[in-house]
Amino acid sequence: MIETGKSLNVTESSIPGLLVVDLPVHGDNRGWFKENWQRSKMLELGLPDFGPVQNNISFNDAVGTTRGLHAEPWDKYVSVATGRIFGAWVDLREGPSYGTTFTVEVDASRAVFVPRGVANGYQTLEADTAYTYLVNDHWSPDASYAFINLADETAAIDWPIALDEAETSAKDRAHPRLADVVPIPRLKTLVIGGGQLGTALRSALPEADVVTRSTLDLTKPSDFDAVQWNEYDTIINAAAYTAVDTAETPEGRRAAWAVNVEATARLARIATENRLTLVHVSSDYVFDGTAETHVETEAFSPLGVYGQTKAAADALVSTVPRHYVVRTSWVVGEGQNFVRTMESLAQRGIKPSVVDDQFGRLTFADDLAAGIRHLVETKAPFGTYNVSNEGPVMSWADIAREIFDIVGVGKDAVTGVTGAEYAAGKSLAPRPNNSALDLAKIEATGFVPRDASEALRAYLQS
Known part of the structure; x- marks a missing residue:
């Protein structure tokens, strides 16, 4: 019955x-x-x-x-x-x-x-x-x-x-x-990229498979065909063409579109066809920086080629049923970056001029990786999330002064200049003046990043 x-x-x-x-x-x-x-x-x-x-x-x-x-x-x-x-x-x-x-x-x-x-x-x-x-x-x-x-x-x-x-x-x-019985292996996470974030993800997700350019060339469709996608349930795309200034040249423009857009389109298709979750790392450069703080729903308004390619990639990833677009800014991790450059200058007694009219927050790669892991493991609602470190919005010059102070040289060694003054005589891509990201959405899921100044001190003292 x-x-x-x-x-x-x-x-x-x-x-x-x-x-x-x-x-x-x-x-x-x-x-x-x-x-x-x-x-x-x-x-x-x-x-x-x-x-x-x-x-x-x-x-x-x-x-x-x-x-x-x-x-x-x-x-x-x-x-x-x-x-x-x-x-x-x-x-x-x-x-x-x-x-x-x-x-x-x-x-x-x-x-x-x-x-x-x-x-x-x-x-x-x-x-x-x-x-x-x-x-x-x-x-x-x-x-x-x-x-x-x-x-x-x-x-x-x-x-x-x-x-x-x-x-x-x-x-x-x-x-x-x-x-x-031979157990059925659990589906895995595939991390694509070996840069600062890729290195941090390797530590945050030790069980994940990590591939770099040497094993997966994003510009070669045949490399994608060689991957056993049915062994995975999540792809984290931490690879990108990030040479912002070179992207303004004819050769750089082609390379930026090939890596940031064409390769992302392949990943979006693969994720959709295989019912995979695609995590894609985006950038503050998709905005022109006229808003003091950027929310996830702000309309795209990129100033340069790099930002245009990242905005196009965001739009492609948003068509994948299971996706996270993780938008970040001013990433600092293992390897050469702004913080290490300023630290080196301070240690060598060099007094730099640093831009003081571009504002944002640092994002330490370990915190960005932890935020990505949090979204995937908690199965947060799919969509776009801003992720940076917390704390006051600062200029590049403010951050440089903090670095010099932590190193023991003193803040007065850093001179502030405008972005226009710094760019004079150089071939630089346009940059957003305001890069601060609103973090309310990611924090509502239960993930609260570290304060940027505390993270900076820990990074320099490690």
Whole structure:
């Protein structure tokens, strides 16, 4: 008898990511009707937007027909069209939940979302049961599968009908015990880029794969084709053409568009086709700097070629269903940068002239990497987020004076000049006068960056 009168509801099981869905069933003298899969309603209740590409139906004649337990490298959404089953699932993914078992009875008023790597099995409790499931990838003989025996003692599934009385296949009866199962590897994160941020991400995400230009040339489409994208669930694009001044030359312009736009377009397509999360690092240069503080929704207004390419890339990434555009400014990490340059000048007794009419906040690469990790791990709502360090907005000259003070030389050694004065006689790209980013959105997710001055002192004293 089908249970009617339920409200649409999603509950978590003992297996991470395995969700039980109660479905409203509407019936009258003619029969019954239900919305078996309703994307917008179910996403609102917490089901992932898993993108099914195939619908399969398994018809079972007799009570006690038992199938499984099979774990595939894709997600599935299982339910019954007619009849009733006893469903059993065992987590065969690498990690702390490996071997966890969950069971529940399923009729037409209930469905179960089964994440990749969780073994699925069932036993029919009524004759003429039609078991149906949506999957988000096509079957492939090359995919990584895992199986566990229906009678495994560790899983200890309490089948309603004893297995020696049930209808099973010889193949299912030959599956290995849990101790002999090869776990399905968890999906990984791919970090692209080996600069200051790439180095920081390598520390923040030690389990991630990191590729640099030597192994993945962003200007070569064939390099993208060589990557096994089905091994990943997240791409972090920390690579970019950042030679702001050279980008204004004919050769630099072509290089900037090739790396910052064409390569990003390939990543956006790959992420969309493979249902991956794409994290893309953006820049304050997408704005002209006329606003004192920039919010995520401000319209693009880049002044130079570099900013134009970054704005174009932001627009491309925003079309990916699962995306984070992480906008930042004035990045400082391992290697040569403004802070190390000023430190070196101070130590050598050189008194520099530094621009004092361009304002913003430093972003230390470790904090930027931590913010990216926070967004991905907490599954924050997709979209654009500003990330820099906290604290007062300062000019480049203000920051230089702090550096000289920390080093012990004294602030008076730094002279302030206008951007126009500094650029006189040089071939420099235009720069936004105001680069400060509003941090309310990222902080509302629970991530509060360090104060920039405190981070600066720790960086110089490390």
